Amino acid sequence: MTTTIGLIIIAAIALFLVIIYNRLVALRNQFRNGFAQIDVQLQRRHDLIPNLVESAKAYLSHEKNTLTQVMNARNNAVDAQQEAAKNPDDGKRIQRLGGAENMLTKALANFYAVAENYPDLKANETIQQLMEELSSTENRVSFARQAYNDTVMTYNTYREQFPNNVIAGLFAFQETSQLQLETPEARYVPKVSF
Template identity: 80%
Template structure:
């Protein structure tokens, strides 16, 4: 009788611990999904500002249409990648693709800023200055949101890989996800705006 009670207690403790692990995995997964939602909001703001900037600059950059086209193409690719990643932020491949597309957009914007330096009237335009300032501010917000997301992804991945958590995560298909990374060190910095 005594060993039966001890056996039931041990089984109860093990079941309780397994339920704890499962619930912790769910909570951590929801945290990184929430972190991605914060990035998503900031990227949407960034993507919404770019067409206004390009449209405002068209009058000044009549000989630089290719630069404006590159910015808009990079923006459209980034928007598509953002939508894909937002559908399933747990898919590491989609997060990596988003990082690559955002990196291309950052490079296109850096090229735009370099070209804009050669147009004093463009640099003096109040609307352009305001849009560039808002874009720079948004870049900083994206950076902070990305850091928070990457921290929650690291916590989730670490917890799901620890023993015995890895057994439970494997049984219930808690897959690893990827951090949102940029491909080059230059792209890790927000574009400089100097007028």
């Protein structure tokens, strides 16, 4: 009888550990999926930018520095995106991606500010369409980041709770980072004045 009770207790503990492990796997897969959604939107953003820059070149020939900054920031963001996509569990890669995307956002804000001074550029239908698509994509990226950060928070919270943290440590479920703005100045919209 005591052997049966002992086996039942061992089975209950084993079942409890399996449930914790499976929940950790499910939460990790959710934040990986969240990253995949961001990855799709960032790829769209990165694909639109060269078209926008190429279309604006004729109007902004003497603003070459602005266009170069946008393209350099875009290339850095693409590299960071590709690195993060290889292992979305790696918090450092996610932080690097966040920093690269922040630099791209700043470069695009400078581009928009410069573009405001060129009525012909603003009136160009191709430029308007590209800017609208880029703006729409920015909104999608924001929503995808929010969803990703929510799943990362849920995963990290569950992972850190006892006894989940013991199981997470045994099976190498690492903490991951949220995708967020890196610097306080990146939180402010640049002021455009005429």
